[in-house]
Amino acid sequence: MTAPLVREGVATVLPADRSPLLDVGIAVGAATAASGVGLMLMPRLALRLLGAGRTDPAPFLFRVVGMFMLVSGGSMADVCRAPEPSPVGLRWALAAKIGATVMVSGGIRKHRMGKQAVALAAIDAAAAGLLIQVSRRR
Secondary structure, eight states: OOOOOEEETTEEEOOTTOOHHHHHHHHHHHHHHHHHHHHHHOHHHHHHHTTOOOSTTHHHHHHHHHHHHHHHHHHHHHHHHSSSOOHHHHHHHHHHHHHHHHHHHHHHHTTSSOGGGHHHHHHHHHHHHHHHHHHHTO
16 A cells, blocks of 8 residues: 655655556556557558558558557556556556567568567567566555
């Protein structure tokens, strides 16, 4: 159980026992959201960097993926930013990261993405591990 928040003027002092992993979760969520914006704005560049095909409808579908990354990343950042992160929110963020890891790994295995996409799968897997650790501390 964490200590309640103490309000000092307009600033909020977070509980002393707040896990620093939550700050990492905020950064991961923000990076996911920013990456989603990048996919929405420059899908062909992202496809090229991942060694994937760039013919239609791939760019359009990557824009859709980017929109979902924006939403799920923003949600993860908000959940981790809360004084008491929601267990339900943490589970959904974990599901998104596990899903991304599985899908990117499958894309590599089926030669839909190049080997350079392994880094993306590894980052999503590490984020899933982080969320598991955060959830265990709750």
